[in-house]
Every structure is written in C-alpha cells, then in structure tokens.
Amino acid sequence: MRCSVGAQVLQILGLVLVLGTPYCEAILRRKFVIKETPYTRLCSTKSILTVNGQFPGPTLYAHKGDTVIVDVYNKAKYNITIHWHGVKQPRDPWHDGPEYITQCPIKPGGKFTQNVTFSLEEGTLWWHAHSDWSRVTVHGAIIVYPKNGTSYAFINPHREVPIILGEWWKQDIFAVYDEFRQSGGDPNISDAYLINGQPGDLHPCSKQDTFTLVVEHGKSYLLRLINAALQDILFFAIANHQVTVVGTDASYTKPLKVDYITISPGQTIDLLLEANQPADHYYMAARVYSSAAGVEYDNTTTTARIQYKGQYTPSSPPPLPYLPYYNDTAASVNFTGRLRSLASGDHPVPITVPQTVKHKFLFTVSVNTFPCANDSCAGPNGSRLAASVNNISFVSPSIDILQAYYDHIKGVYGTRFPSKPPLEFNFTADYLPLALETPQNGTEVKVLEYNATVEMVLQGTNLAAGTDHPMHLHGTSFYVVGWGFGNFDKKKDPKKYNLVDPPLQNTIAVPKNGWAAVRLQFFNPGVWFMHCHLERHLSWGMEMAFIVKDGPTTESQMRPPPPDMPPC
Numbered sequence: 001m002r003c004s005v006g007a008q009v010l011q012i013l014g015l016v017l018v019l020g021t022p023y024c025e026a027i028l029r030r031k032f033v034i035k036e037t038p039y040t041r042l043c044s045t046k047s048i049l050t051v052n053g054q055f056p057g058p059t060l061y062a063h064k065g066d067t068v069i070v071d072v073y074n075k076a077k078y079n080i081t082i083h084w085h086g087v088k089q090p091r092d093p094w095h096d097g098p099e100y101i102t103q104c105p106i107k108p109g110g111k112f113t114q115n116v117t118f119s120l121e122e123g124t125l126w127w128h129a130h131s132d133w134s135r136v137t138v139h140g141a142i143i144v145y146p147k148n149g150t151s152y153a154f155i156n157p158h159r160e161v162p163i164i165l166g167e168w169w170k171q172d173i174f175a176v177y178d179e180f181r182q183s184g185g186d187p188n189i190s191d192a193y194l195i196n197g198q199p200g201d202l203h204p205c206s207k208q209d210t211f212t213l214v215v216e217h218g219k220s221y222l223l224r225l226i227n228a229a230l231q232d233i234l235f236f237a238i239a240n241h242q243v244t245v246v247g248t249d250a251s252y253t254k255p256l257k258v259d260y261i262t263i264s265p266g267q268t269i270d271l272l273l274e275a276n277q278p279a280d281h282y283y284m285a286a287r288v289y290s291s292a293a294g295v296e297y298d299n300t301t302t303t304a305r306i307q308y309k310g311q312y313t314p315s316s317p318p319p320l321p322y323l324p325y326y327n328d329t330a331a332s333v334n335f336t337g338r339l340r341s342l343a344s345g346d347h348p349v350p351i352t353v354p355q356t357v358k359h360k361f362l363f364t365v366s367v368n369t370f371p372c373a374n375d376s377c378a379g380p381n382g383s384r385l386a387a388s389v390n391n392i393s394f395v396s397p398s399i400d401i402l403q404a405y406y407d408h409i410k411g412v413y414g415t416r417f418p419s420k421p422p423l424e425f426n427f428t429a430d431y432l433p434l435a436l437e438t439p440q441n442g443t444e445v446k447v448l449e450y451n452a453t454v455e456m457v458l459q460g461t462n463l464a465a466g467t468d469h470p471m472h473l474h475g476t477s478f479y480v481v482g483w484g485f486g487n488f489d490k491k492k493d494p495k496k497y498n499l500v501d502p503p504l505q506n507t508i509a510v511p512k513n514g515w516a517a518v519r520l521q522f523f524n525p526g527v528w529f530m531h532c533h534l535e536r537h538l539s540w541g542m543e544m545a546f547i548v549k550d551g552p553t554t555e556s557q558m559r560p561p562p563p564d565m566p567p568c
C-alpha cells in the first residue's frame with residue numbers, strides 16, 4: 001500500500017525526501033549526470049564514463065517498498081542506458097534499462113527520468129549501464145533497508161560497507177570493445193581487478209589509495225559484496241577470518257559460515273564479518289575463477305585492508321587469504337551450491353516456491369563460432385566467436401522490443417523462441433563435431449501468459465569452449481532448485497530438486513559443462529531480458545527476452561509508457 005505524496009518535503013544534501021503520513025513508503029529523488037572524468041590507476045590516467053564524476057558511482061539508499069526517482073542526464077559523447085539490477089520494477093518495464101530491449105539509448109545531451117520501484121527486495125543490489133561495455137565504470141551499489149518497524153534477519157551490524165568488485169583496463173574500454181568486435185576473437189584481458197575502485201597494494205602506484213576498513217575488536221560488520229566485473233566470476237576471502245553469508249541478490253539466506261566465497265558478475269552477497277582475531281592488519285582479496293580451457297584471463301589479485309583499531313605493531317606485509325586456484329570448478333560450485341533461502345518464521349520466502357509448473361523449458365547456453373571469409377577472423381581456426389541460447393545468437397533490433405510490443409510494430413522481433421534446443425546431442429561431450437558450432441542469428445522472444453509458472457533448465461554446452469555462464473533475468477527473481485554436471489536428466493534430476501528452501505536469485509552461474517534448474521512465476525507483465533552477465537558473451541549474443549502478457553485486472557497490467565522515453 002502506497003500513501004499519497006506531499007505532506008512534507010525534506011531536502012538533505014541535494015536529496016529530496018517526500019514524506020506522507022507516518023510509515024508510508026517514501027519517494028526519493030536523485031540526480032545522475034553521466035560524464036567523462038579523468039581517473040588514474042596503475043600509474044596511468046585515462047578518461048572514463050562516470051555518474052556525477054564518481055567511480056564507483058553513488059550508492060542509492062532506500063527502504064523496502066520505496067520508490068527512487070532518478071533523473072539521468074547524459075553529458076557524455078556516448079549513448080547510454082541505466083539498469084537497476086535485481087529491482088523487479090513491478091508493472092514498469094519502461095524504466096528497466098537494457099538497450100534496445102526496453103528502451104532506446106539516452107543520446108548525448110539527452111535526459112530520462114527513471115522510477116526505481118522497490119517491492120520484494122531487501123538487502124544489496126546495484127545499478128549499472130546497460131549499453132555496450134560502459135558498465136565497466138558506470139555502476140554503483142543499491143542498499144535496500146528493511147521497512148520501518150521491521151529488522152534484518154540477523155544481528156544489527158556495527159557498520160555496513162559496500163564492497164564493489166570491479167575490473168580495470170589501462171586501455172580505453174571503447175577501444176577494447178571495438179577491437180574485439182572487429183577481430184572476431186577474444187577481447188583483451190583486463191590489467192587489474194578492483195575493490196571499491198582500487199587495485200590494491202600488489203599493483204604499482206596503488207598502495208596509497210588501497211581501500212581500508214578500520215574495525216573494532218568484538219564488533220560485527222555487514223559487507224555488501226557486489227561483483228561488477230565485466231568478464232569474470234571471482235573468488236573472495238579475508239585472511240584469518242571466516243565470514244557468514246546472510247543474503248544474496250537482496251533475499252535472505254540461511255547463515256552460511258565459509259572461508260571463501262564465489263561471486264558471479266551480476267550477483268550480490270551480504271556477509272557478516274566478526275572482528276574476532278588478534279589486532280593486526282589483514283588483507284581481503286579477490287581473484288578470478290576462470291574455467292574455459294585456452295581462454296586467457298587476468299590472473300592478478302586485488303586487495304583491500306582490514307585494520308583493527310588499537311596500539312600494536314602490524315604484520316608487514318599483512319597476511320593474504322587463501323583463495324581457490326583459478327580453474328577450481330569444484331571450489332566454485334561448492335560455495336554456490338550451498339546457498340539456501342532463510343525461509344524462517346520472521347522472514348519467510350518472499351515468493352512461494354512453485355511446487356508444480358505449467359511450462360518446462362530447456363535452454364542451452366553455448367559459445368559458438370561463425371565461419372569467416374578466408375578464415376581471417378581472430379576466433380578459433382580463423383572463425384568469428386559468437387554465443388547463443390538454444391542455438392539462436394541474439395541480434396539487437398533497431399528499436400526496442402518493448403515499444404514494438406506495446407505499439408504493435410511488426411518486423412522488430414519474432415515470437416518463436418524455442419522451448420528446447422533444435423538438436424539434441426551430448427551437450428557436454430569432450431569432442432563435438434565442428435558443424436554444431438554454428439548458431440542461427442535471430443531476435444526471438446518467448447511469450448508467456450500473465451502468472452505463467454515455469455521451470456527453466458539452463459544447460460551449458462562444450463561447444464567452442466565450455467565454461468560457466470552467470471545467467472541473469474530481469475523483472476523477477478527465480479528459485480535455483482537444482483544443478484549438476486553433465487547433461488540434465490529429465491527423469492532423474494527433478495527428483496533431487498530442493499522445493500523447500502532454494503535460494504531466490506536474479507543471477508545463477510550455470511556450471512561448466514553442467515546445468516542449473518530454476519523455477520519461477522512470471523507475475524510481472526512486460527518485456528524482460530535474460531542474458532549471460534559475462535560481457536563478452538552478452539556482446540556475442542547469449543541472450544533472449546520474455547514477453548509477459550497483461551493479466552485481467554489493472555493491477556496485473558503494464559503501466560503506460562512515461563512521456564519522456566528516449567526516442568529511437
């Protein structure tokens with residue numbers, strides 16, 4: 001229930017807070033100015049795209065149920081869109097943000113006012129650009145507090161700290177993008193990973209600005225971890241400290257005490273750190289988990305410091321945490337597979353776990369290749385690298401799918417996205433015939449009735465290069481009810497599903513040469529993107545969209561478009 005706006009208006013630090021009667025959901029207003037700003041990292045300076053000159057960008061704060069209105073001004077020379085990752089935006093796909101899916105880009109000099117409507121989310125999310133690769137520097141945290149009068153599902157921490165994992169190229173990111181699109185090969189790897197915008201002590205010219213968290217012995221800290229890196233799943237750990245996972249993707253989890261975590265691009269993980277070790281300095285660190293054979297990766301380690309308050313002589317250098325080896329798939333899934341929804345009396349699951357479903361989809365996610373004239377491209381054997389879902393490599397339309405759907409414009413997209421792959425074969429075999437590597441180009445969507453219940457098995461393949469794919473869905477979260485290695489077995493595997501307390505996520509890493517099964521009810525009418533959150537795979541076409549039709553009542557129908565949609 002939302003109250004009417006207008007009783008009092010508070011203006012604090014350029015942030016407008018409009019309050020209605022007590023306990024009402026608030027409407028807050030923020031200004032995002034996209035502009036180029038010079039930043040120096042790894043001893044060299046370049047111009048990067050920022051929001052309000054900040055990198056990482058400003059944090060959005062809200063309580064569950066609030067709406068934040070963000071005025072986005074594009075004062076840069078590139079097209080841009082902004083996506084509110086993990087925010088369901090009930091009935092309002094217009095403000096979701098993915099380029100050519102729900103809007104055309106905001107052109108240089110343009111402006112778009114976006115409503116960010118919080119409903120079921122509670123915890124940590126993030127926002128990022130959703131056009132080309134500009135999200136590399138255009139991103140920031142979203143913190144959703146419990147509603148007034150309710151509390152966290154865990155003890156109140158002494159302090160809360162966003163920990164944003166990022167990625168840095170010394171080269172201009174648009175040059176990296178253009179080069180790899182042109183060559184058809186893999187993109188240049190990054191030069192460093194970042195913690196809160198900083199590569200850390202192990203990198204040149206970086207020591208002085210390393211992110212430092214000062215802690216008091218005996219207190220607990222809530223680390224709101226976000227993987228904003230473009231290309232890689234990351235391992236993260238803190239030396240000599242265990243951490244307790246309490247949430248992921250803005251949904252509470254059963255407390256899980258671990259030595260390290262695995263976090264996919266797109267995913268957020270809330271963890272509690274108890275400052276319970278001898279007073280000293282300790283490193284927190286992150287480095288890559290990269291499973292694809294023959295694919296180069298950035299093998300550097302990013303660090304930040306935990307410093308206990310007090311009088312003592314710290315270890316020099318501070319101890320580094322243990323992190324699993326770069327290609328340790330077992331370590332990766334060992335963490336991810338242990339997440340469970342909290343599902344307690346005080347904090348029940350926010351959405352019912354579908355016990356039965358109307359639709360069962362099998363979607364293969366593959367890296368592919370297209371033949372290239374004279375074998376002159378930079379992919380394997382002179383081919384051009386591509387990627388697909390159910391063998392369709394997604395081609396961006398010229399106007400956004402949402403507008404075409406709403407205005408009944410023909411010829412923009414097709415409605416024949418298949419429920420299963422066109423060919424059944426041993427998807428995860430060691431050797432696969434080269435002929436299977438070539439996908440079809442297409443702009444196909446899957447159309448669903450309002451409230452459709454769906455089971456979607458995301459099946460990895462070993463085409464071109466078997467690897468993990470962090471698949472992300474817009475508009476609603478899904479329950480991860482099962483996963484495994486090899487090919488999904490539709491007779492045996494569903495018997496092992498967890499339909500009691502599966503984790504509610506918006507991003508799930510489909511394991512290398514394995515599968516992940518998710519269940520959800522599509523209760524949010526609109527056009528919703530689903531894609532791999534490894535940026536190179538997204539650029540190659542590993543994506544599709546769902547159209548969820550309107551329901552019978554006003555409350556189950558899409559809102560009309562706002563008057564200021566950016567023109568195509």
Ligand SMILES: [Cu+2]
Pocket residue numbers: 468469470532533534537538542
């Ligand atoms: Cu992928």
